[in-house]
Amino acid sequence: MHIPHIPVLYNETLEAFNDITQGFIIDCTLGYGGHSEGLLKQNSQIKLIANDQDDEALAFSKKRLEAFKERVLFNKGNFEHVLEQFKDFEVRGILADIGVSSLQLDKQERGFGFESDTLDMRMNQNQTLDANFVVNTYTQADLERIFKEYGEVREYKKVASLIVNNRPFTTAKELSDFLLKKMHKGKIHPATLPFQAIRIEVNDELGVLERLFESIEALKPKNCIVAIISFHSLEDRIVKNCFKKWTKSCICAPTAYRCECGNNHALGKVITKKPIIPNKEEIKNNPRSRSSKLRIFKFD
Known part of the structure; x- marks a missing residue:
């Protein structure tokens, strides 16, 4: 197998x-x-x-x-x-x-990866809270909190503001491409830490x-x-x-x-x-x- x-x-x-x-x-x-x-x-x-x-x-x-x-x-x-x-x-x-498995990351329908055509990120697919809800309904203050605490994102206020002022986002690819276009490009993809923060929030x-x-x-x-x-x-x-x-x-x-x-x-x-x-x-x-x-x- x-x-x-x-x-x-x-x-x-x-x-x-x-x-x-x-x-x-x-x-x-x-x-x-x-x-x-x-x-x-x-x-x-x-x-x-x-x-x-x-x-x-x-x-x-x-x-x-x-x-x-x-x-x-x-x-x-x-x-x-x-x-x-x-x-x-x-x-x-x-x-x-305590990691996300490679299969979860690689399966586009699970919504973990930058190229995913959904915005999901649930490890337990029976739960209701998903990444779509976090990204598209959380207040700017709540997004700032998770990006700061769970992603240790340096420009957490800017990321939260950009998302709130340009949503809705329907896929992970759409969100990651947007952040790639709008944020400073360092050693890692600019969506890496915001995605980590959203995933941690979704799965507590x-x-x-x-x-x-x-x-x-x-x-x-x-x-x-x-x-x-x-x-x-x-x-x-x-x-x-x-x-x-x-x-x-x-x-x-x-x-x-x-x-x-x-x-x-x-x-x-x-x-x-x-x-x-x-x-x-x-x-x-x-x-x-x-x-x-x-x-x-x-x-x-």
């Missing part, structure tokens, strides 16, 4: 879970099953919970992982809820690859990631490896700060005269002092991997 997606940091991700010899690994973002297939091949003892909110991804991966069906539980849903659903299982590994990507961490912290899974692959600085900052918080032994207020909390609240340790990034060969073979970062935490 044709594999439409190259999993990023593949060997590094498998290595993160190499010592797990029992229990379940949850692949929170199954996608097209690349990481999951590797994990199942690597260790014949582990079982896998394969989660995704995209019907197309689930259908593809069920075929791809057919040889391991006795060891795989498929689950449709947003990954922010998956830990709650499987809290009674022996969870020894949690993997989340940062909120979902924060709630995933809240659910992991609530579960406090014993002897569990958590590996998160992120693709831009906003996501990576959330991952880094959360892992740092989990290592804190003292949780007293900074103003406390002395420690009164017992100084025993560390949940585990960070395995990656610095994020693991792809090597030159991987970037050459898969240019979309260039911004990926892998951070790993181990619960005691």
Whole structure:
């Protein structure tokens, strides 16, 4: 079968879970099953919970992982809820690859790419909020907010003003061509960061990631490896700060005269002092991997 997606940091991700010899690994973002297939091949003892909110991804991966069906539980849903659903299982590994898959990007009808003939960007096609609604109905102030916060767009006010004064836009191609014509052309396409911001808003990507961490912290899974692959600085900052918080032994207020909390609240340790990034060969073979970062935490 044709594999439409190259999993990023593949060997590094498998290595993160190499010592797990029992229990379940949850692949929170199954996608097209690349990481999951590797994990199942690597260790014949582990079982896998394969989660995704995209019907197309689930259908593809069920075929791809057919040889391991006795060891795989498929689950449709947003990954922010998956830990709650499987809290009674022996969870020894949690993997989340927080990127848009290549198939979603490449399929023009999904509306993620600059050449798309729709303006959609929904990872879950059952939800109502889409890019068309954001672009064509949000106030200028709301567009400024998302471009500034989610896209870190330098000229966020100008981009928002241009869109509001020239809408409606009916396709991603129409919007990207418009921004290419109106905005300064730097190293990257001028629509790159505005598109990132719209996609994050449509899918509530940062909120979902924060709630995933809240659910992991609530579960406090014993002897569990958590590996998160992120693709831009906003996501990576959330991952880094959360892992740092989990290592804190003292949780007293900074103003406390002395420690009164017992100084025993560390949940585990960070395995990656610095994020693991792809090597030159991987970037050459898969240019979309260039911004990926892998951070790993181990619960005691």
